[in-house]
Amino acid sequence: MAASVSYFGIRHHGPGSARRLLEALDELQPQEVLIEGPADLSHLLPMLASSSMKPPVALLAYPAGMPELSVFWPFAEYSPEYQAVCWAVRNSVPVRFIDLPVPWRVEMHVEEEAADAEADVEDGAEMETAPEAKGPEAKDPETGATAELSGESDISADPIGALAEAAGYEDGESWWQDVIEENPAPGPVFEAVEMAMAALRECEVELGDREAAREAHMRLEIAKSAKAGEGPVAVVCGAWHVPALKAKHAAKDDRALLKGAVKQKISATWAPWTSPRLAFASGYGAGVAAPGWNLHLWRTPGPDKTTRWVARIARALREKGHIVSTASLIETERLAVTLAAVRQRPQPGYEELREAAVSCLCFGNGLVWEIISTELLLGSETGEIPDDVPMAPLLEDLQRQQKKARLKPEALERELSLDLRSDSGLFRSTLLHRLDILSVRWGRQLDAGRSRGTFRERWMLAWQPEFAVQLVENLIYGASLEQAASGRMKTRLQEVHELGQLADLVLNAMTAQLPDAARNGVKLLGDRAGQTSDCSELLAALPALSDVLRYGAAREVDTDQLGSLFERIATQASLSLTYAVRGLDAEASEAMRNHIQAADNAIRLLDDRPGLLESWQHALRAIVDEPQANRLVSGLCARLLYEADLLSSEEAVDLLSRMLSPGTEIGDAAAFFAGFLEGAGQRLLYDEGLRGCVDGWLMSLEEEAFTEHLPLFRRVFSQMDKSERRRLMDALFGRSRSGGTRLVLTPDGDARWQAHFKIVTRLLTGESHG
């Protein structure tokens, strides 16, 4: 006799749903538990109940050797599936997955990616969501998320939304929260949901191939268990599927749907997950709006959950330095309750509590709420996995890539020189750069710094055993080296606030061939650039950006966007430059000088952008003309203009003599002098007028002042080598008036060349002398 089958339609990551499920399982005492999940990974399930497994974790599977195609099934502490597994293990009941095996999903995933890529081509501006965060459930119909993501209003896209609308709710999330998650009186909830879904599915005509195949597979698996089983069987699946699973279908038809199954070797393991990545906002379609709130509901089931949540809000606010009185908490809770009554909801949900908190605790100021909301609603939990899980995909990926790059991990130091023009060189360099991002310092770049101008890289390699451990820690960022490096880079981009550092990271991401992270960084750069008013920060971003623009064109990044961003930052910097160079102290002026010098190089390198160089040089000019500008900086600006031929020798001489004239304070004059000449002492050799001017100023100094400035002079002149210094001496003491280096066009050169040419021709043709 076949065992009876009970169906429990749940909502993924719904704490209320999980609680009801546990009650139901306790009551039913099934002999087997079947869960919606990849059937070929059932062997990994018992591990989920291990005591050293701390959710959020994700089941991760990928075709052997291709971790970049990973698919994930995340589980939170409050996920009904997780609780069902724990229940089964606790009660020593067999538990297994019944959904389509992984290869189907991988195929689906690849198709989706391709579709996404097409969509991206159509809408180039759209930033792609992190592909590794997009689980296979991304387009699952029962989440209620699809409608929000794509703006569809179709019933199949959002069945809960349709139910909620029927119940007079504005959004599906609240309805489910009230009826299932927060229903204080448990009733025959699973039956009710099932009936509702059945009604909804009647309206739904078209079922995607994939959906049909999934349900067929589940039906077959359930039938198998029912046939073999002794006692009752419990099926835990998304509510949307229940009517279809219960419906009678001929096993033959179901098998027909499953024809053409892909055979592929699959590697699978558990990976730690983070609670923010359970949220919709992270791009996980089956996610929840506020993982933090869900966790709170799960951990605080009692009637005091509202009060405790308010108390958590207060604690978060107090940690940020706001004064929050206990009386205000009481009023917040009262307002939330009244608000729920006005909206005719049985009890306040997190939206009511949010609005009440904004009104009572933040004095209507939404920004204050924003500060605490991320931590509160998204949470910061990170999962842990036991040590005995199958080998982490990152290590496997590393081994594969090491083999491909023909680089063996050796403990002894070894130098490696790479030619980036060859494919293998580029591949090795990319691998090393990515590992570097993942804090696995296998290779140390010897010629680090601005080396993108060359096609050569030199590395020192040394492998240490602890690198393996460090690598596995990166699993929360992604399953392949590329994804993990990209994910980690994105996190780092979020943490950095200085424009210059941000630009460096973008360059880093480009070098490591992480176009996704680079795009992300470019967008952040744009946002931050708009907000900052600190000129030196803007200037600091320019060198790295110009490097990217010059050497990154071959890589997969939209350099157009970067180009306009460069223009914009340069324009912004030019506009604010004159204001930024006033009232700087010695340290700040030194820093500003270096920034301007570097930015000038960067802007001159990209001289194909119309108007940019002009407006920059205009700004430099404005600094030179600005009497309040820092003299060190204005000295540098004068030189830059002089070098760009925008300041004639005569003008420069006038300027120098004005700036260095006896009326100017010695300190200021010296600073200008340093700014003008430091790093450009050679100019004195060739430019007589300039030399005369400087000479005159030096001679006019009183002895005391001269001694005071000796260190400065030494610094300026020490950058010339010995022969240059000798030539300068010669020039100054008249041994050679012009320094002897200037070549002059001879006026009769043309005629002389003609004559010379005749002689040469004659010699070559062997003609004898006339």
Place this chain on the structure above:
Amino acid sequence: MSDTLRRPAEITYAAEIEALKASDSHPKPQGWVLSPQAVMTYLMGGTAGGTEISAKYVGNRRLIETAVATLATDRALLLLGVPGTAKSWVSEHLAAAISGKSTLVIQCTAGTDENQVRYGWNYAQLLAHGPSREALVPTPLFRAMESGSLCRLEELTRMGSDVQDTLITVLSEKMLPIPELNDAVFANRGFNVIATANDRDKGVNELSAALKRRFNVVVLPLPDDMNEEIAIVTKRVAEMAVSLDLPAPKNVADEVKRLLAIFRELRSGETLDGKTTLKRPSGNLSTAEAIAVTVGGLSHAAFFNKGDLTAESLAPNVIGAVVKDPVQDKVVLEEYLETVLKKRRDYSDYYQALTELV
């Protein structure tokens, strides 16, 4: 048609309130004319028993829900926001819908003293008969407590801080002591206070922390939707042009659209396409200011530009609205001109006109 220039909300919209009353099936808090749900319908629009209810407030429903829920508790409501965000309008309609009376108003100014908030004395009575209830001159607040209705305080923060604090006892204990008579007024059910205030303007006084925490605060934002704002500005400009006898050229709507695009971009700190972040000027660039700029432009056009409304006629007023701080705001505007407007071909006239003036 009555001779009154403008009648209070409860009279203008009497028919709607009656219709809502007739079809109202939800429980009413004591002292309320309508249930909270019906109040929501009155403010946000809808139907009641076949009668069309016009929308009084266009915007975020959740904010108004918070406001109504606040009044249903015994907490007072403070509507906060920059000028021109319909604070007083919302407060008037809330009072009309909840108490059926929106005329119990105290207009708070720097010159408002305690006697205008609590009660004054009829000195003839006081001298003739000594202190008595008859010699008291009740204020709107006093009357609202007695009759159990809503009292509105307009521009609460313009009143001196010491006078504001008179409200503390009234708000927390719902009681107004009259020490001269050894007596007190106890508020009837239905009494509450709606205050409107402006926290960013000049000449305002900080609310004391003690008073602030007796209010639930709802901040009314500037319009979210561009088309909505265009409609508001065009309508108001047309009305004002008529009352000022200014001819309105045909292209007013187009210019309003372009002007608002600039205003909204600077106000929100990013371009409308969301691709570029911008700095914000210190002024708030409210809808009301957009109206003023356009009307100024119309007047310039009518008297100095042969009736053509062009970028040149609007530019000086735009600069006046944006550049409130001569140094910082100027940089902000220059940056906006160079990085955003310069690239937009359809804004080249604005770019030129504004660049010349900056």
